[in-house]
Amino acid sequence: MKFHHFFILFVVLVFLIFPPIFVNQTDFFTNGSNTNDISKFSLFTVVISLIWSLLLYILSEQKDEKFSRNSLRISLISFILIFYFSFIFKQIKDLLGFPQDKMIFNLSKTEKFLSCLQIIVLCIYEEILYRKFLFTRLNLLLENTFTQFNFNHNKNIPTVISVFLVAILFGLAHRYSGIINVIFAFLSSLIFSLCYLKTKNICFPIISHVLYNILTFLTITKF
Secondary structure, eight states, rough: OOHHHHHHHHOOOHHHHHHHSSOOOHHHHHOOHHHHHHHHHHHHHHHHHHHHHHHHHHHHOOOOOOOOOOHHHHHHHHHHHHHHHHHHHHHHHHHOOOOOOOOOOOOOOOHHHHHHHHHHHHHHHHHHHIIIIIIIIHHHHHHHHHHHTTTTTTTTHHHHHHHHHHHHHHHHHHHHGOOOHHHHHHHHHHHHHHHHHHHOOOOHHHHHHHHHHHHHHHHHHHO
């Protein structure tokens, strides 16, 4: 096994653990942590996420296509689809008696800014990790494996398998938030991956992801 295969395994293991450590900021607010602690926590998350994002972007070795209006439309459609499914999943949680997201009260201007900054950076990090790096690497690995073993297959099969494998990993990375949210994350990953496949530019799934997460944050925050 070559070095880059070991590196991919390392990335999968580490980053399945990484997201839950840094995204539980709601507990920080609701448990009454002081502003200085929240600021340090948020800035640490932002810096680490940006470093990993840059590293993974470079290692992906996959060039993005140029911006286009059609790609922007696909990004917005992806956001609308995810928002629509989130509404359905909220109704399901209500019917099944699952706890809803806690409201966040009394945030200072610094906390609001850091929260939004952290949301944006984490979205960038997740999209570069799951779409730009893992998806492209898995897809290439599967294509090479199918070719090596002379499998007579449709050219889209490696891509479909890669999309679902990445969606499973993305769902598991959100396991801290409960089974319903894991399923929703799995579905969201499918939409983000389709957006990436259609636009061939990681910026567009990032736009969809940021729009949804910021909107979700605003709905549970009392300003």
